[in-house]
Amino acid sequence: MTTDSPATTAPIRVAILFGGRSSEHAVSCVTAAGVLGAIDRDKYDVVPIGIAKNGQWVLAGEEIAGWSLTGGALPEVAAGEATVSLAHLGGGHQLVVSEAAAVPQELGAVDVVFPLLHGPWGEDGTIQGMLELSDTRYVGAGVLASAIGMDKHYMKVVFEAAGLAVGPYVAVSDRDWTVDPALVRERVAALGFPVFVKPARAGSSMGISKVDSLDGLDAAIAEARRHDLKLVIEAGIVGREIEIAVLEGRGSDAPRVSLPGEIAMVDGDHHAFYDFEAKYVQGDAVNLSCPADMPEADVARIQEQAALAFDAVGAEGLSRVDFFYTAAGELVINEINTMPGFTPSSMYPQMWRASGLDYPELIDELIQLALHRKVGLR
Ligand SMILES: Nc1ncnc2c1ncn2[C@@H]1O[C@H](COP(=O)(O)OP(=O)(O)O)[C@@H](O)[C@H]1O
Numbered sequence: 001m002t003t004d005s006p007a008t009t010a011p012i013r014v015a016i017l018f019g020g021r022s023s024e025h026a027v028s029c030v031t032a033a034g035v036l037g038a039i040d041r042d043k044y045d046v047v048p049i050g051i052a053k054n055g056q057w058v059l060a061g062e063e064i065a066g067w068s069l070t071g072g073a074l075p076e077v078a079a080g081e082a083t084v085s086l087a088h089l090g091g092g093h094q095l096v097v098s099e100a101a102a103v104p105q106e107l108g109a110v111d112v113v114f115p116l117l118h119g120p121w122g123e124d125g126t127i128q129g130m131l132e133l134s135d136t137r138y139v140g141a142g143v144l145a146s147a148i149g150m151d152k153h154y155m156k157v158v159f160e161a162a163g164l165a166v167g168p169y170v171a172v173s174d175r176d177w178t179v180d181p182a183l184v185r186e187r188v189a190a191l192g193f194p195v196f197v198k199p200a201r202a203g204s205s206m207g208i209s210k211v212d213s214l215d216g217l218d219a220a221i222a223e224a225r226r227h228d229l230k231l232v233i234e235a236g237i238v239g240r241e242i243e244i245a246v247l248e249g250r251g252s253d254a255p256r257v258s259l260p261g262e263i264a265m266v267d268g269d270h271h272a273f274y275d276f277e278a279k280y281v282q283g284d285a286v287n288l289s290c291p292a293d294m295p296e297a298d299v300a301r302i303q304e305q306a307a308l309a310f311d312a313v314g315a316e317g318l319s320r321v322d323f324f325y326t327a328a329g330e331l332v333i334n335e336i337n338t339m340p341g342f343t344p345s346s347m348y349p350q351m352w353r354a355s356g357l358d359y360p361e362l363i364d365e366l367i368q369l370a371l372h373r374k375v376g377l378r
């Protein structure tokens with residue numbers, strides 16, 4: 001235990017932040033339902049704060065508990081009359097509720113914020129920067145690691161520098177595509193088909209297409225550019241999809257790694273790859289299994305590489321590191337997610353469950369890591 005944790009008396013006040021402005025809004029809402037259902041209420045006093053799609057912060061109620069992605073409309077945080085904000089009042093981090101023509105109401109201090117947000121404005125360092133400015137402790141990666149983990153281009157640059165194997169790819173900026181699309185097509189064709197066309201900074205497979213020939217490229221680029229004007233186009237890798245859940249070590253301990261998990265598309269399913277629908281809507285399109293069946297030496301290798309990837313981007317708290325594992329036993333890193341899917345049935349919690357840490361314990365450990373983090377030394 002470090003000595004610089006805040007002087008908190010139980011219960012510890014945790015603000016969970018969910019929803020948000022990204023296309024993963026609904027997924028984040030379902031995560032909030034899962035966390036609210038599992039968090040230890042004796043130890044933690046939870047303040048649920050929803051972020052509406054327009055960016056407004058609102059106090060949420062227990063209605064969240066019933067949210068799911070199946071059976072009807074996707075859950076959504078509704079904008080409201082009263083806005084919640086995090087204010088830096090007299091050296092503290094206070095929640096304040098303000099409403100037009102009313103005196104702002106203080107909700108008191110929070111000890112730690114748990115951002116259950118995915119994608120831009122949540123997982124990309126922006127909200128982390130806002131929390132830094134208000135001197136608020138928070139769960140998970142900081143500004144830089146979040147930003148690297150959000151950008152599929154810079155993530156590869158960092159991985160390569162750390163000696164990890166990344167697949168062949170082309171990064172395409174807005175200017176590249178606007179000024180010389182023919183050159184982009186030429187560089188992509190040199191990768192060979194199929195290719196995966198991706199917005200550089202999205203998530204949950206949003207805007208990603210698998211393209212089998214040059215004919216489909218422009219349409220896929222147009223689709224990806226609806227999510228981000230910067231793209232990454234990758235050669236298709238043939239291999240199993242194996243993931244590792246990484247949890248920061250306590251104090252100066254090395255990152256902890258889970259058993260490997262595997263994602264396998266169910267044979268004969270119409271999904272060409274692990275797309276949004278397969279991830280969240282149609283649960284039976286995909287098999288998640290943990291531990292993945294692989295030789296022990298390869299398990300050790302992938303765990304080591306996952307911890308290396310975590311440290312390479314400077315992650316904190318949690319990350320899921322995803323690899324392709326080829327028939328020849330090669331590991332090609334696909335991505336790191338600094339705020340991986342975190343519903344009770346998501347891969348990250350499932351991999352920890354299989355490795356001996358259940359969902360409530362995992363939530364507790366993540367909050368404790370944030371409470372014990374050394375801060376204020378920059
Ligand atoms: N280069 C690739 N080769 C083969 N399959 C890929 C490749 N890139 C992505 N995929 C497939 O698309 C899915 C989503 O891509 P990914 O880069 O992980 O996006 P996201 O960040 O949205 O999860 C992967 O889980 C995999 O099924």
Ligand SMILES: [Mg+2]
Nearest residue numbers: 204205322335
């Ligand atoms: Mg992925």
